[in-house]
Amino acid sequence: MTVHASRKARAVGAALLAIGTVTAALAGCSSGGSASSSASGGGGTYTFWDPYPQYTASSAWANLVASCGTKAGVTIKRTGYDTTALTTQALLAAQQGKSPDILLIDNPVVSTLAKAGALTTTAQNGLSTGSIAANILDAGVINGSTYGVPIGANTLALYYNPKILAAAHVSPSSITSWATLTAALAKVKAIGKKGITFAGINTEEGSFQFLPWFWGAGANLTNLDSPQATAALTLWTNWIKDGYAPNSVIQDTQTTAWQEFQVGNVAFAENGTWQKASAAQMGAQLIQIPGENGGVAPVPTGGEFFTIPVQRDTARYATSAKIVSCLSATSNIVTTDNTLNYIAPTQAGQQAQLAADPTLSSWIAAVHVAKARTGDNLATKYPVISQQMWTAVQKAESGAATPAAALATAQAAATAGLSS
Amino acid sequence: MKAITQERSRIRKTATRHRDGAALAAPSRGAPGSRARRTLRSTQWAAWAFIAPVVAYLVLFYAYPLYRNIDLSIRSYTVASFISGDAPFAGFANYSAIISNPTFAPALINTAIFVFASIALQFAIGLALAVFFHRNFRLAGILRALFLVPWLLPLLVSASTWSWMLNSDSGIVNAFLGALGIGPVDWLTSPTWSLAATTIANVWIGIPFNLVIMYSGLQSISGDVLEAASIDGAGGWQRFWRITFPLLRPVSAITLLLGFVYTLKVFDIIWIMTRGGPATSSTTLAIWSYQLSFGSLLPDFSSAAAVGNVLIIIAVLFALIYIRARHRLEGT
Numbered sequence: 001m002t003v004h005a006s007r008k009a010r011a012v013g014a015a016l017l018a019i020g021t022v023t024a025a026l027a028g029c030s031s032g033g034s035a036s037s038s039a040s041g042g043g044g045t046y047t048f049w050d051p052y053p054q055y056t057a058s059s060a061w062a063n064l065v066a067s068c069g070t071k072a073g074v075t076i077k078r079t080g081y082d083t084t085a086l087t088t089q090a091l092l093a094a095q096q097g098k099s100p101d102i103l104l105i106d107n108p109v110v111s112t113l114a115k116a117g118a119l120t121t122t123a124q125n126g127l128s129t130g131s132i133a134a135n136i137l138d139a140g141v142i143n144g145s146t147y148g149v150p151i152g153a154n155t156l157a158l159y160y161n162p163k164i165l166a167a168a169h170v171s172p173s174s175i176t177s178w179a180t181l182t183a184a185l186a187k188v189k190a191i192g193k194k195g196i197t198f199a200g201i202n203t204e205e206g207s208f209q210f211l212p213w214f215w216g217a218g219a220n221l222t223n224l225d226s227p228q229a230t231a232a233l234t235l236w237t238n239w240i241k242d243g244y245a246p247n248s249v250i251q252d253t254q255t256t257a258w259q260e261f262q263v264g265n266v267a268f269a270e271n272g273t274w275q276k277a278s279a280a281q282m283g284a285q286l287i288q289i290p291g292e293n294g295g296v297a298p299v300p301t302g303g304e305f306f307t308i309p310v311q312r313d314t315a316r317y318a319t320s321a322k323i324v325s326c327l328s329a330t331s332n333i334v335t336t337d338n339t340l341n342y343i344a345p346t347q348a349g350q351q352a353q354l355a356a357d358p359t360l361s362s363w364i365a366a367v368h369v370a371k372a373r374t375g376d377n378l379a380t381k382y383p384v385i386s387q388q389m390w391t392a393v394q395k396a397e398s399g400a401a402t403p404a405a406a407l408a409t410a411q412a413a414a415t416a417g418l419s420s
Numbered sequence: 421m422k423a424i425t426q427e428r429s430r431i432r433k434t435a436t437r438h439r440d441g442a443a444l445a446a447p448s449r450g451a452p453g454s455r456a457r458r459t460l461r462s463t464q465w466a467a468w469a470f471i472a473p474v475v476a477y478l479v480l481f482y483a484y485p486l487y488r489n490i491d492l493s494i495r496s497y498t499v500a501s502f503i504s505g506d507a508p509f510a511g512f513a514n515y516s517a518i519i520s521n522p523t524f525a526p527a528l529i530n531t532a533i534f535v536f537a538s539i540a541l542q543f544a545i546g547l548a549l550a551v552f553f554h555r556n557f558r559l560a561g562i563l564r565a566l567f568l569v570p571w572l573l574p575l576l577v578s579a580s581t582w583s584w585m586l587n588s589d590s591g592i593v594n595a596f597l598g599a600l601g602i603g604p605v606d607w608l609t610s611p612t613w614s615l616a617a618t619t620i621a622n623v624w625i626g627i628p629f630n631l632v633i634m635y636s637g638l639q640s641i642s643g644d645v646l647e648a649a650s651i652d653g654a655g656g657w658q659r660f661w662r663i664t665f666p667l668l669r670p671v672s673a674i675t676l677l678l679g680f681v682y683t684l685k686v687f688d689i690i691w692i693m694t695r696g697g698p699a700t701s702s703t704t705l706a707i708w709s710y711q712l713s714f715g716s717l718l719p720d721f722s723s724a725a726a727v728g729n730v731l732i733i734i735a736v737l738f739a740l741i742y743i744r745a746r747h748r749l750e751g752t
Contacts, residue, residue: 088714094503108717116499202697204717247588250609250698380499383718391699398698400611406699413522 046074046320047100049090051304052340053080060339068326072319087112090309094118099309101320104151107139107372108204110305111379114147118309121145125308125317127324136345139372140305142379148307149328152342152349154273155299155370156212157362159284164193164267172287177294178216178235181268185244188267195244196268197257200236200397205253206390208300208373209270210236212289214389215371216297221378221385224392224411225404231292233403237396250397272302273363274341286362288369301370303342343367381418388414486732492725499719507722514726523700523708527727531704534619534690535683541623542679543672546630551660553631554638564631571628579692582621583608586693611701614694618702622689626682630675637671638664670749677742681735705731 048065055061062078069076079100081089087109093099099118113119122129122145129137129146140148160172168187175181185195199209213235214221219228239245246266249257254271261269262282270289271279279286288296306324308317326332330344334352337344343363344350350364374382392410395401401409492507493514501507518524553564570578585592586607594604607617641664649659665672687706690696696703696711703711705727713724 084714087717088719091499091502091719095505112499112718116503118503202695202699203715247606247609251694380718383716387716394697395699398606398609398611398701400699400701409522 044074046072046076046102046316046323048076048078048102048104048323049086049100050078050080050104051083051086051106052104053082055080061336064327064332064336068323068332071326072322074319074323076323090118091116094309097312099311101308101311101316102323103307103309104304105148105307107150107301107303107305108374108382110140110147110307111142111374111382113307113309114142114145115380119147119307120310120317121147122149124314126321127306127308131346131348133345133347133368135370135372135375136301136303136367138375139301140307142374143377148305149324150345151304151306151328152333152337152340152344153301153303153367153370154342155301155363155366156209156270156272156289157299157366158287158289159261159269159271159275159279160287161261161264161267161282161284163264163283164188164191167191168193168267170267172285175287175290177290178213178292181290182235182239182244185239185267186242189242189244194246194260194266196239196270197246197252197260197266198236198249198270199252199254199257200249200393201251201253202390202394203253204386204390206393207386208302209254210389210393211300211373212270212297215299216289216291218292221376221382221389224385224389224414225407228292229407230404233393233396233407236393237403240397250394273343273366276341276363280359288362288366296365296369298369298371299366300373301367384417385414388417489725489728489732492722493729495722497722497725502719502721510722514722515730518723518726518730521723523703526700527703527705527708530615530700530702531684531706533615534622534686534702534704535680537619538622538626538683538686539676539679541619542626542630543676545623546627546675547634547668547672549627549631550634550638551664553635564635567631568628570625571632575625575688576692578625579621579689582617582624582689583693586617608694609698611698614698614702618690618693621693622683622686625689626679629682630679633671633675634668637668637675640671641667670746673742673745673749677739680738684731684735705734 046069048069050065052061057078065076065078083106086105090099090103090105090109090113094113094116103113103119105113110119127146127149129149132149136150136153137146140146140150158175162172165172165184165188168184168191170184170187175184188195199205210232213232214229217228217232217235219226219232223229236245240247240249246260248260252260258269258271258275258278260266261271261284262278264282269284289299291297306328308320308324311317327336328345330346330348330352333344333346333349334356336342337349337353338356343360344353350367353360354364373386374380378385388410391413392401392403392406395406395409396403400406494509494511495501495507496510496513497507549567553560586594588594588604588606588609591607593607597603597605605613607613645663645667646659649663654662685706686704687710690702690704690707691710694702696707709724709727709731712720712727
């Protein structure tokens with residue numbers, strides 16, 4: 001009997017202890033939650049997150065952020081996160097009610113955060129979007145509401161190595177369509193050099209790099225297996241098959257593809273505005289990516305958006321908007337965009353950049369024909385489609401499937417993914 | 421025999437005397453019941469206090485995350501629910517969705533091939549090396565230490581080095597094959613070779629672990645047994661298969677189980693070398709789970725949790741097989 005009782009007591013004790021611990025754990029969670037609101041409501045200090053951890057507290061960017069805070073009468077606490085970490089960080093912060101006052105985030109993530117209900121619209125926060133080019137602003141527009149303003153835009157173009165083209169007797173101006181480009185690649189191969197590098201990796205970078213060819217054929221993201229899309233993927237696949245592009249493009253990121261170009265054995269590299277300085281150093285020049293049958297192919301926009309996350313204390317939005325307006329004022333944004341290798345999102349900004357550096361004209365032209373990936377009102381449908389697109393690109397590049405079959409599977413998977 | 425019986429009865433008598441002594445001594449101390457109960461209660465409290473940190477630790481860091489992972493996998497958890505906390509109950513819908521997903525079958529097959537090929541090769545090579553080093557020849561210590569290098573290197577370094585060595589155009593492996601007159605192999609960029617390439621790298625990384633454990637297992641086998649077998653005329657091969665290998669069985673079992681769990685969750689090597697590609701040719705369940713939750717711009721946490729739970733179930737199944745086998749081994 002006593003043994004029985006003591007066993008019972010022990011069981012009850014264990015249960016109580018377990019419940020107690022769980023309750024303590026939950027209490028810990030909830031107290032964390034309530035502490036957050038007071039943190040974001042701290043007087044005079046505004047939090048600011050950006051994806052530029054490379055800029056330290058003494059950098060020009062950090063000084064500009066601080067000075068805009070001073071002008072708005074507050075102190076800014078700036079934190080720089082790695083781009084990929086920032087999305088998760090922003091979601092976690094929103095979950096805990098600890099969102100920063102201002103969040104500078106990669107443009108395709110805006111739709112994800114907006115869908116999560118973590119961002120305010122410009123109608124709520126009072127940001128002005130009037131003079132911003134519509135095609136750059138598009139990444140921040142979801143169902144007619146705008147969720148932020150772009151800091152600037154970067155995009156893709158074709159860099160070329162003039163020495164190799166001269167040796168292969170290829171004139172850059174002759175490259176006006178896919179056929180002329182492929183003919184140039186053949187000539188380059190004939191002199192023992194590699195034709196072109198790009199990033200065909202199975203991540204968002206792969207989709208970003210494939211889009212100029214996809215859109216350049218006239219394909220649409222809502223229809224991944226159209227004949228136009230198949231033509232674009234066939235172009236890339238044949239380049240690899242014919243030895244115009246190294247096999248490593250299947251795995252290359254934009255950085256590793258660029259490193260291969262830098263070695264000096266490759267004639268062309270599809271790469272971004274951010275390689276401008278490095279290209280100038282090696283004497284590389286630039287042409288627009290051609291459309292299938294001539295003309296310039298639409299290119300995807302890259303770059304971040306200033307957003308104002310949802311706060312419990314809505315009175316903070318006005319000051320946040322003041323800070324963002326200061327940061328995106330023409331004189332400031334031109335300095336910032338020159339540092340970040342971005343093209344300004346406004347005409348006035350672009351003119352100021354062009355006056356200071358005439359070599360930017362090709363990039364400004366490229367940005368004019370650029371499209372937002374999440375545009376065409378795709379918003380959060382884009383990530384689902386994009387994932388299927390880069391999977392199809394990988395399958396075709398590696399020979400696991402034909403371009404047509406890979407794209408048909410991708411379209412079916414995207415449809416299934418969007419309907420679930 | 422008689423002596424033992426006598427000794428036993430002596431011990432029993434002494435024990436009874438002690439017990440009686442304690443029983444007799446208790447009343448002389450006065451107020452026996454309440455004090456004894458108090459002592460009992462305080463001892464119990466002390467016992468609870470001692471186990472409380474362990475229980476708290478287990479609940480906080482093991483039970484709760486596991487519960488959350490299961491909870492996540494049976495709900496429809498979107499980015500919106502991340503913030504609102506409102507995720508509708510979905511039952512097993514996420515599980516049936518991942519099972520009918522075209523990536524599931526290749527991921528499961530790749531996981532099986534990767535795990536079994538890795539373990540078989542790691543174990544065989546590790547055991548062979550352990551037997552080799554057991555002879556204790558000159559420089560054996562230094563050579564053995566060199567074999568531990570892969571274990572000491574950060575996985576990021578090992579995997580990056582392997583991916584450079586296996587590069588199609590400029591890798592040292594293809595340069596070597598070229599010198600032998602064999603055409604270049606697209607180790608990381610062809611669907612035929614990518615899984616093999618990651619498995620080779622993983623085997624290289626896993627050999628030291630098997631070597632160390634099997635080597636210490638060999639140390640515990642008495643030389644006398646092998647010597648006796650040798651006198652009875654057993655050759656080297658027979659001594660290994662009839663004596664060394666069976667005696668190593670308990671060590672082998674735990675090495676294989678640990679190797680299984682480690683390999684099942686391998687993520688970094690594959691992610692760095694191929695990112696699970698090209699297409700899904702080197703995608704394992706662990707890689708797929710990561711891709712679902714962090715690989716795209718729109719995280720799908722519920723499906724990722726479901727894939728993660730499938731991995732846990734597989735690991736638990738094999739752990740149960742191990743426990744059963746162990747019981748059977750102990751029973752015999």
